Amino acid sequence: MPLDSDQLLHAYRQMKTIRLFEERLHDEIKTGEIGGFTHLYAGQEAVAVGICMQLTTEDKIVSTHRGHGHCIAKGCDVIGMMKEIYGRAGGLCKGRAGSMHIADLDVGMLGANGIVGGGAPQAVGAALAARIDGKGRVGVAFSGDGACNQGTTFEAMNLAVVTKAPAIFVFENNHYSEHTGDAYAVGTADDIASRAEAFGMRAWRADGCDFFSTYDAFAELLEHVRGGNGPAAIELDTERYFGHFEGDPQRYRGKGELDRIRAERDCLTAFREKVRMEGSVTHAALDQVDEDVAALIDDAVAQARADAEPDPANVADDVYADYF
Amino acid sequence: MAIMNIREAIVATLHAEMERDPDILLLGEDVVGGNGTAGGPEAIGGIWGTSPGLWAKFGPERVIDTPISESAIIGAAAGAALSGKRPVAELMFADFVGVSLDQIWNQMAKFRYMFGGKARCPAVVRLVYGAGMQTAAQHSQSVYAMLTAMPGLKVVLPTTPADAKGLLTEALRGDDPVMFFEHKTLYGVKGEVPDGDHRQRFGEARVVREGGDATIVACGRMVNFSEKAADKLAVDGIGVDLLDLRTTSPLDEDAILESVEQTGRLIVVDESPPRCSLAADIAAMVTERAFTSLKAPPAMVTAPHSPVPFARSLERAWVPSPQKIEDAVRRVLAFPGRSGQ
Ligand SMILES: Cc1ncc(C[n+]2csc(CCOP(=O)(O)OP(=O)(O)O)c2C)c(N)n1
Numbered sequence: 101m102p103l104d105s106d107q108l109l110h111a112y113r114q115m116k117t118i119r120l121f122e123e124r125l126h127d128e129i130k131t132g133e134i135g136g137f138t139h140l141y142a143g144q145e146a147v148a149v150g151i152c153m154q155l156t157t158e159d160k161i162v163s164t165h166r167g168h169g170h171c172i173a174k175g176c177d178v179i180g181m182m183k184e185i186y187g188r189a190g191g192l193c194k195g196r197a198g199s200m201h202i203a204d205l206d207v208g209m210l211g212a213n214g215i216v217g218g219g220a221p222q223a224v225g226a227a228l229a230a231r232i233d234g235k236g237r238v239g240v241a242f243s244g245d246g247a248c249n250q251g252t253t254f255e256a257m258n259l260a261v262v263t264k265a266p267a268i269f270v271f272e273n274n275h276y277s278e279h280t281g282d283a284y285a286v287g288t289a290d291d292i293a294s295r296a297e298a299f300g301m302r303a304w305r306a307d308g309c310d311f312f313s314t315y316d317a318f319a320e321l322l323e324h325v326r327g328g329n330g331p332a333a334i335e336l337d338t339e340r341y342f343g344h345f346e347g348d349p350q351r352y353r354g355k356g357e358l359d360r361i362r363a364e365r366d367c368l369t370a371f372r373e374k375v376r377m378e379g380s381v382t383h384a385a386l387d388q389v390d391e392d393v394a395a396l397i398d399d400a401v402a403q404a405r406a407d408a409e410p411d412p413a414n415v416a417d418d419v420y421a422d423y424f
Numbered sequence: 425m426a427i428m429n430i431r432e433a434i435v436a437t438l439h440a441e442m443e444r445d446p447d448i449l450l451l452g453e454d455v456v457g458g459n460g461t462a463g464g465p466e467a468i469g470g471i472w473g474t475s476p477g478l479w480a481k482f483g484p485e486r487v488i489d490t491p492i493s494e495s496a497i498i499g500a501a502a503g504a505a506l507s508g509k510r511p512v513a514e515l516m517f518a519d520f521v522g523v524s525l526d527q528i529w530n531q532m533a534k535f536r537y538m539f540g541g542k543a544r545c546p547a548v549v550r551l552v553y554g555a556g557m558q559t560a561a562q563h564s565q566s567v568y569a570m571l572t573a574m575p576g577l578k579v580v581l582p583t584t585p586a587d588a589k590g591l592l593t594e595a596l597r598g599d600d601p602v603m604f605f606e607h608k609t610l611y612g613v614k615g616e617v618p619d620g621d622h623r624q625r626f627g628e629a630r631v632v633r634e635g636g637d638a639t640i641v642a643c644g645r646m647v648n649f650s651e652k653a654a655d656k657l658a659v660d661g662i663g664v665d666l667l668d669l670r671t672t673s674p675l676d677e678d679a680i681l682e683s684v685e686q687t688g689r690l691i692v693v694d695e696s697p698p699r700c701s702l703a704a705d706i707a708a709m710v711t712e713r714a715f716t717s718l719k720a721p722p723a724m725v726t727a728p729h730s731p732v733p734f735a736r737s738l739e740r741a742w743v744p745s746p747q748k749i750e751d752a753v754r755r756v757l758a759f760p761g762r763s764g765q
């Protein structure tokens with residue numbers, strides 16, 4: 101069923117929010133106010149949004165170190181996220197997580213993860229839990245082309261197959277794990293999905309820089325998994341616009357590579373082009389979204405900067421549910 | 425003598441030792457960098473800059489970029505070591521020991537013993553550790569205590585460029601698995617490094633200063649913090665013996681005991697939570713072996729019993745600070761205090 105104009109506007113708004121959130125962070129990090137590691141998701145927005153907008157709050161996702169996009173697409177509060185990344189008391193995780201560990205259990209976002217490959221088994225657990233609950237919910241693991249080489253990912257895929265868990269493995273192939281290319285590090289570089297097939301599940305392949313390609317493929321996949329057919333996987337061919345982390349000199353990039361992917365592989369441009377051709381949403385409406393989102397991000401940064409740092413007296417709170 | 429920082433000392437030692445011994449190989453994530461990209465290999469030489477030039481000089485059979493697969497990295501090092509090589513395996517962050525723990529814990533640590541003393545496992549695992557850069561709960565831990573607790577592993581923590589060279593050389597010439605901890609905030613620390621062959625024996629603490637009023641035992645970044653505290657105390661005429669352990673396994677018990685027998689006061693500084701920590705281990709050892717010399721209970725300056733937080737204000741509260749060390753020394757010196765006297 102084709103998306104109606106509200107759904108299209110929602111998708112565009114989400115992708116634009118991720119893009120501006122990340123571009124703004126790229127600038128703000130230079131001020132020195134944000135510490136630690138920040139891995140930006142810009143370039144991959146169509147994946148997070150094309151997938152998460154088809155999930156309900158009760159479906160669970162587990163994310164990666166590059167988690168801002170997954171968070172926003174799953175419905176995390178953008179202002180709470182910004183405060184978290186700034187290490188503020190009002191952050192989604194009270195300033196304990198920072199960029200790398202943001203989570204919001206209330207919206208089914210089980211956490212960004214600092215351990216590459218740490219998430220995939222947890223998605224299987226979420227899927228097994230969902231099956232017991234019997235409401236047709238799923239567990240989704242986002243993994244990169246780097247994470248697809250971890251033993252945990254292999255074990256998770258096999259566990260999901262043998263238990264027929266409603267688990268979904270999303271492989272975002274942006275062609276790099278840090279400074280190493282997938283052509284070197286992944287034995288099946290041009291086809292990560294084939295690994296999932298080898299474990300015994302169906303796999304889909306789509307263009308992760310094209311919202312519609314991602315959306316349509318995932319819609320089929322989701323029907324398959326919600327239909328009780330066990331786990332499935334999808335590989336998305338996508339691009340990362342910034343460095344691995346902020347501050348990465350990116351010496352591994354080819355000449356003109358960044359300009360080319362920005363010019364030719366931009367999910368937002370492609371989206372605008374497609375809806376213009378189809379006449380499904382007016383460009384005026386999209387421009388309005390652009391304005392609204394820019395204001396939201398300005399507000400998020402202003403609120404984050406104004407928020408207090410966490411009280412050091414609370415450093416050892418929340419380690420346990422109860423202890424003594 | 426050359427002046428260099430810890431990073432440069434490690435790079436120079438790897439070059440020199442790989443030159444000397446063709447059995448040494450290096451493997452880890454992005455230790456070359458750029459493989460399989462348009463930019464080509466050696467784009468980075470390790471994200472901490474500790475392996476540049478090695479791939480160009482020693483080639484892809486001895487300098488191996490790996491996929492993100494820590495179990496396989498450490499396991500391959502274990503197997504290569506059992507097969508007569510001397511692998512250096514890099515864990516980009518010590519926290520990833522969690523991913524590879526079986527290969528360290530159940531495998532390389534135990535080969536020699538289980539196999540009746542016949543096996544040699546000269547693998548060096550380099551682990552980048554420590555808080556102080558807001559890298560949060562999964563990239564900031566100091567996991568040396570847990571590895572110190574495992575029989576069969578040697579655990580090394582250089583704090584000066586000279587020791588980085590001396591201890592790494594020693595690790596590469598020995599026949600046991602060595603956990604070589606590099607604190608992520610110390611790479612830039614500069615100092616004199618002896619030219620030529622320089623080996624630093626394990627189990628020999630470095631006497632950083634002698635003052636006689638109290639004994640501070642520390643390792644890693646906490647040595648530098650203890651020096652800052654000692655400077656402050658010196659202003660008030662308080663002199664401390666400061667010992668840098670250099671290695672936590674083997675542990676230089678004699679140096680600690682000798683100092684405490686003189687001062688009667690022990691402060692152990694440890695960048696990790698207190699339970700089953702290095703601080704607890706040393707405090708217990710001293711209490712058992714030098715009880716009659718003690719004029720005050722040993723003090724442990726540690727992090728709280730919590731993971732490492734992200735926010736700057738919280739991370740600062742988590743890491744033992746020079747101020748906390750100074751306070752602990754004053755507290756121990758004041759014992760038993762007014763109420764007890
Ligand atoms: C267990 C573990 N090993 C290594 C790292 C360091 N690291 C962080 S991200 C990353 C690359 C991940 O690549 P990929 O899975 O493709 O995700 P991308 O960064 O491209 O989003 C590496 C090696 C880590 N965080 N955890």
Ligand SMILES: [Mg+2]
Binds near residue numbers: 272275277
């Ligand atoms: Mg990648």
